[in-house]
Amino acid sequence: MLGEDAMDDTGPIHTPRDIPAKRLDVPSTVSPQLQRSISMLAAAPRIPMNEAPRTAEAWRAFIAGADAQTLALRPVLAQMFPHTETKGEIAGVTVREIVPAGYDAARAGGRLLVHFHGGGYVMNGGEASTGEAVLGAHYSGLKVISVDYRMPPDHPFPAGVDDAVAVWTALLKDNDPAKMGAFGTSAGGGMTLAMTLKLKALGRPLPGALGLGTPWVDLTGASDSYQVNAEVDGIFSRFDAFAQAMAKLYAGDAPVSDPLVSPVYGDFAGFPPSILTTGTRDILLSDTVRTHRALRAAGVTSQLEAYEAMSHAEYIFAFDGPESAVAFGEMAAFFDKHLAR
Amino acid sequence: MLGEDAMDDTGPIHTPRDIPAKRLDVPSTVSPQLQRSISMLAAAPRIPMNEAPRTAEAWRAFIAGADAQTLALRPVLAQMFPHTETKGEIAGVTVREIVPAGYDAARAGGRLLVHFHGGGYVMNGGEASTGEAVLGAHYSGLKVISVDYRMPPDHPFPAGVDDAVAVWTALLKDNDPAKMGAFGTSAGGGMTLAMTLKLKALGRPLPGALGLGTPWVDLTGASDSYQVNAEVDGIFSRFDAFAQAMAKLYAGDAPVSDPLVSPVYGDFAGFPPSILTTGTRDILLSDTVRTHRALRAAGVTSQLEAYEAMSHAEYIFAFDGPESAVAFGEMAAFFDKHLAR
Numbered sequence: 162m163l164g165e166d167a168m169d170d171t172g173p174i175h176t177p178r179d180i181p182a183k184r185l186d187v188p189s190t191v192s193p194q195l196q197r198s199i200s201m202l203a204a205a206p207r208i209p210m211n212e213a214p215r216t217a218e219a220w221r222a223f224i225a226g227a228d229a230q231t232l233a234l235r236p237v238l239a240q241m242f243p244h245t246e247t248k249g250e251i252a253g254v255t256v257r258e259i260v261p262a263g264y265d266a267a268r269a270g271g272r273l274l275v276h277f278h279g280g281g282y283v284m285n286g287g288e289a290s291t292g293e294a295v296l297g298a299h300y301s302g303l304k305v306i307s308v309d310y311r312m313p314p315d316h317p318f319p320a321g322v323d324d325a326v327a328v329w330t331a332l333l334k335d336n337d338p339a340k341m342g343a344f345g346t347s348a349g350g351g352m353t354l355a356m357t358l359k360l361k362a363l364g365r366p367l368p369g370a371l372g373l374g375t376p377w378v379d380l381t382g383a384s385d386s387y388q389v390n391a392e393v394d395g396i397f398s399r400f401d402a403f404a405q406a407m408a409k410l411y412a413g414d415a416p417v418s419d420p421l422v423s424p425v426y427g428d429f430a431g432f433p434p435s436i437l438t439t440g441t442r443d444i445l446l447s448d449t450v451r452t453h454r455a456l457r458a459a460g461v462t463s464q465l466e467a468y469e470a471m472s473h474a475e476y477i478f479a480f481d482g483p484e485s486a487v488a489f490g491e492m493a494a495f496f497d498k499h500l501a502r
Numbered sequence: 503m504l505g506e507d508a509m510d511d512t513g514p515i516h517t518p519r520d521i522p523a524k525r526l527d528v529p530s531t532v533s534p535q536l537q538r539s540i541s542m543l544a545a546a547p548r549i550p551m552n553e554a555p556r557t558a559e560a561w562r563a564f565i566a567g568a569d570a571q572t573l574a575l576r577p578v579l580a581q582m583f584p585h586t587e588t589k590g591e592i593a594g595v596t597v598r599e600i601v602p603a604g605y606d607a608a609r610a611g612g613r614l615l616v617h618f619h620g621g622g623y624v625m626n627g628g629e630a631s632t633g634e635a636v637l638g639a640h641y642s643g644l645k646v647i648s649v650d651y652r653m654p655p656d657h658p659f660p661a662g663v664d665d666a667v668a669v670w671t672a673l674l675k676d677n678d679p680a681k682m683g684a685f686g687t688s689a690g691g692g693m694t695l696a697m698t699l700k701l702k703a704l705g706r707p708l709p710g711a712l713g714l715g716t717p718w719v720d721l722t723g724a725s726d727s728y729q730v731n732a733e734v735d736g737i738f739s740r741f742d743a744f745a746q747a748m749a750k751l752y753a754g755d756a757p758v759s760d761p762l763v764s765p766v767y768g769d770f771a772g773f774p775p776s777i778l779t780t781g782t783r784d785i786l787l788s789d790t791v792r793t794h795r796a797l798r799a800a801g802v803t804s805q806l807e808a809y810e811a812m813s814h815a816e817y818i819f820a821f822d823g824p825e826s827a828v829a830f831g832e833m834a835a836f837f838d839k840h841l842a843r
Contacts, residue, residue, distance in 0.1 A: 174537040178526040178544040180733045185519040188726040190792060196515040203519040385529040385811040386782055389734055392521045441727055441791055446782050450808045451531060454828070465806045467791045470726040487795070 185393065188470045194482030198475060202395025213406030217314040220283070220410065227280070228289040238292055238480060242299040246291060252327035255309040257291050261298040269303050272340045272500050275332065275368070276307040277325060277356070279347030279474060281377070281404070282411035286312050293346055293374070293477045300489035301496055306332070310352065317413030322421055325356035330365060338366035339501035344492065346438075346474045347397070347445070348411075350376025354424035354452070357432060370499035371435040372492045375445045375473050376452055378425035380408035380417040384447035394444035397473040425451050434462035436495040438488050440471020462499070466491050526734065529811045535823030539816060543736025554747030558655040561624070561751065568621070569630040579633055579821060583640040587632060593668040596650040598632050602639040610644050613681045613841050616673065616709070617648040618666060618697075620688030620815060622718070622745065623752035627653050634687055634715070634818045641830035642837055644683075647673070651693065658754030663762055666697035671706060679707035680842035685833065687779075687815045688738070688786070689752075691717025695765035695793070698773060711840035712776040713833045716786045716814050717793055719766035721749035721758040725788035735785035738814040766792050775803035777836040779829050781812020803840070807832050 187200050214220040243262035250256065259276075274297055278290035286309055294307035310324040332341065345353045350373040360367055387400040397404075412422045420427035425448065435456055439449035449465070456463035468476065468484050476488040528541050555561040584603035591597065600617075615638055619631035627650055635648035649669050651662040673682065686694045691714040701708055728741040738745075753763045761768035766789065776797055780790035790806070797804035809817065809825050817829040 204517040
């Protein structure tokens with residue numbers, strides 16, 4: 162802020178801001194379904210995450226627990242959003258094809274979506290990877306190829322990005338890239354961006370449009386919302402020792418600031434039209450906003466959508482609420498507008 | 503969030519969330535100018551706002567202090583953004599016409615902007631009302647008519663809305679409404695929406711496009727960011743006793759939930775294309791997001807722009823930084839795209 166002292170460029174620019182403890186009520190400004198989600202997340206026991214697993218075995222145990230939690234939601238999801246899921250392989254990479262009930266190939270006209278799951282580049286692979294893909298397929302009416310990219314502890318970066326690029330490149334043989342969208346949430350949004358950066362570097366055709374759900378784009382932890390929304394977010398509550406260990410486990414020998422690990426440090430010039438989704442309680446609110454600003458600064462068509470009181474990726478888990486329907490509806494409308502016919 | 507218990511619709515949906523005290527560092531992810539603004543706001547003494555003025559005289563003294571603070575920035579603003587300011591009257595309402603240096607009437611082609619200042623519907627009238635108008639004129643290259651609408655303590659609602667409608671209606675005589683945009687920040691954004699709601703009700707032509715800077719649209723205090731960003735925001739730190747008193751002082755005999763007082767409760771169907779601006783530390787982040795969602799739900803073209811680590815309306819005060827230039831540049835580009843030629 163300018164003022165008499167502000168013109169003194171030599172002044173300190175590092176006064177921190179102290180925020181007292183506070184109690185957040187469940188807001189009246191969201192749907193009953195989202196209120197229930199917010200309330201349940203608040204009531205859930207807070208697991209201390211000050212210590213990260215120290216061995217590959219300990220990581221595997223943690224991952225198994227996280228995946229089981231995600232899989233517990235699947236019966237209700239499948240009931241609400243009927244679909245078929247077929248496991249297969251493209252370019253040696255495990256993929257799952259999701260076809261929504263009532264799929265109309267003529268109406269799709271060759272359009273399809275490629276999905277990258279979230280889970281911090283560590284969790285929610287395998288059978289646990291397709292929840293968001295089912296929702297994306299339902300709301301778009303398109304087939305979704307969900308990529309089960311390799312992950313740590315066995316396969317750190319760049320294995321996952323290599324898998325994404327390999328699947329995309331193989332799909333180019335039978336598909337028009339301008340008719341193919343790519344999307345994902347959290348690490349899946351980061352992977353979508355990393356794949357696109359890598360494709361650009363390789364001179365290969367890019368997707369026709371991107372759906373970036375609260376993308377994890379800065380694994381260095383610099384985003385301001387890592388402070389502001391710490392503990393506020395009911396799903397990804399803290400960028401703590403655990404999350405930092407996860408970032409390092411994923412990056413492997415690369416620095417976490419590598420643009421293919423933390424895509425906000427990449428060059429988005431020439432990127433396809435992108436839609437970004439976040440919430441006002443999202444710990445990755447800043448990751449999302451910074452990506453949006455960087456895309457627009459690069460001259461890319463970028464649309465930012467935010468949702469009242471939503472935590473990180475909550476639109477995937479609170480899939481019974483109208484906010485989730487609107488969030489996926491906005492993404493589907495964006496793909497419908499920007500993918501070639 | 504769905505789960506085994508989530509299907510029980512009778513469960514409690516009111517578990518609050520406890521957030522421990524925290525210290526926010528000045529983020530590395532914004533410009534040095536915005537870092538300085540954030541730091542200066544953190545260093546400024548926190549004025550306890552638990553008690554509101556109780557008499558008209560006490561309100562006037564408070565208003566005079568707030569206006570003097572705003573006016574202190576004007577010499578630097580005028581130096582950076584050369585312009586002429588001419589005080590006049592339209593339909594009996596005081597207005598100030600801002601013409602940016604280098605104004606090109608042929609290039610403007612009959613386009614102009616109407617501005618409503620912020621200040622909680624109580625402060626920043628008179629000479630203190632035109633800072634944002636100067637920035638809007640500079641970045642758009644258009645003339646700006648800034649409306650010095652009547653305010654409490656002498657003139658509560660609906661005096662201000664009546665003034666806005668009167669000026670707009672008078673301007674219609676010599677101007678094409680499709681070539682006129684309306685904009686404002688905070689209460690000015692709320693006033694822009696209230697005027698448009700009232701014009702719609704009266705069956706009069708609406709503006710061609712709206713610029714809504716972190717609009718104050720819910721004077722009942724229901725927005726979730728009133729909790730989440732309390733104390734986080736360096737400019738509008740708390741919706742406390744003082745802010746609540748200001749809301750009631752403005753509303754006068756009307757309930758604060760009246761859609762012309764709290765426009766988020768209005769019907770936005772048929773509204774012109776709108777651009778909304780907010781920041782990740784903004785206490786009115788939710789007001790902005792809820793307005794955006796309501797506009798889109800009504801089928802209105804609405805574009806949301808958010809800025810990393812920005813507090814409420816900080817783009818007006820930190821006008822030396824690139825974030826401010828981008829924020830006003832986005833608004834100018836939006837008007838350029840959506841106003842008729």
